[in-house]
Amino acid sequence: MSMPAENQTLRISKIKAHIGAEVSGIDLRAPIDEATRQRLYDALVDNIALVIRGQDLTAAQFQAAGELFGELMEDQNRRYLAPGVPLVSTLSNRHKDSQGKQAKVAKTATWHTDHTNQEFPPKFTSLYPVALPDGGGGTALCNMRAAYEALPEAWRQRIDGMQTANTLISSARSDNVNPDILRDQQDAEVGSMIQPLVRTHPERGTKAIWFHQGKTERILGMEPEETQDFLAELLEVAMRPEFTYVHEYRLGDMLILDNRSAMHKAGFDYDHSQHRMLYRLLVRGDKPY
Ligand SMILES: [Fe+2]
Numbered sequence: 271m272s273m274p275a276e277n278q279t280l281r282i283s284k285i286k287a288h289i290g291a292e293v294s295g296i297d298l299r300a301p302i303d304e305a306t307r308q309r310l311y312d313a314l315v316d317n318i319a320l321v322i323r324g325q326d327l328t329a330a331q332f333q334a335a336g337e338l339f340g341e342l343m344e345d346q347n348r349r350y351l352a353p354g355v356p357l358v359s360t361l362s363n364r365h366k367d368s369q370g371k372q373a374k375v376a377k378t379a380t381w382h383t384d385h386t387n388q389e390f391p392p393k394f395t396s397l398y399p400v401a402l403p404d405g406g407g408g409t410a411l412c413n414m415r416a417a418y419e420a421l422p423e424a425w426r427q428r429i430d431g432m433q434t435a436n437t438l439i440s441s442a443r444s445d446n447v448n449p450d451i452l453r454d455q456q457d458a459e460v461g462s463m464i465q466p467l468v469r470t471h472p473e474r475g476t477k478a479i480w481f482h483q484g485k486t487e488r489i490l491g492m493e494p495e496e497t498q499d500f501l502a503e504l505l506e507v508a509m510r511p512e513f514t515y516v517h518e519y520r521l522g523d524m525l526i527l528d529n530r531s532a533m534h535k536a537g538f539d540y541d542h543s544q545h546r547m548l549y550r551l552l553v554r555g556d557k558p559y
Pocket residue numbers: 382383384534
């Protein structure tokens with residue numbers, strides 16, 4: 271039987287000054303009391319990302335652990351769900367597409383926050399490794415609240431009030447994409463979801479740079495190519511090494527991100543003959559403003 275949470279020693283320690291905290295001394299399969307749940311939630315929002323170490327979760331237990339942080343929502347890609355666990359999807363380099371071929375894995379990862387083409391993007395995303403390559407394949411994270419606050423004033427004035435038009439796959443970024451997803455894009459309304467480029471955190475009132483490089487069709491008033499160049503330049507100016515952290519997974523790590531203040535990027539720097547699979551879940555969010 272698992273030990274009740276109150277009998278363990280929960281420890282939360284910062285990974286870097288600006289981003290990330292590591293949590294140990296908790297078994298998420300055990301009942302979690304309200305005070306502990308709130309402590310985890312606050313640590314997540316304050317530190318942008320939590321790494322909860324030493325877990326041993328089935329997909330269903332991972333789904334239940336995710337529910338500690340809020341109501342879960344469906345992944346918009348319904349092709350690769352964990353069997354029997356509809357709110358947990360799998361990210362794997364061994365997925366097959368609808369033709370039975372190895373699904374294309376993007377070669378270049380883009381900085382993003384998840385599901386910006388939806389009206390209510392997830393406030394949190396959680397990842398849990400099931401199979402890992404010997405090295406690499408980490409998830410890069412950046413504190414976009416710190417990045418916004420450190421921007422030169424002229425840049426802040428320039429981007430405040432800018433809006434992005436989001437779609438499933440930006441026309442400027444449609445190479446290296448699974449053909450099934452491209453077919454979904456043909457059915458989508460291009461650039462139909464308007465989002466703020468600078469997002470206010472609904473719980474903290476802080477502002478953060480907030481976009482998905484691969485889903486931004488354009489910034490309103492700019493062409494798609496110009497938009498991609500502008501976003502790349504913005505990241506160049508805004509991101510600093512001290513605001514970023516690359517999480518190299520160990521089995522047992524539950525990583526959870528506050529998407530309202532973080533952007534993230536997958537790592538493809540690993541031996542692709544080795545299996546890499548993560549479970550992913552999404553916690554329902556509010557309308558960005
Ligand atoms: Fe993502």
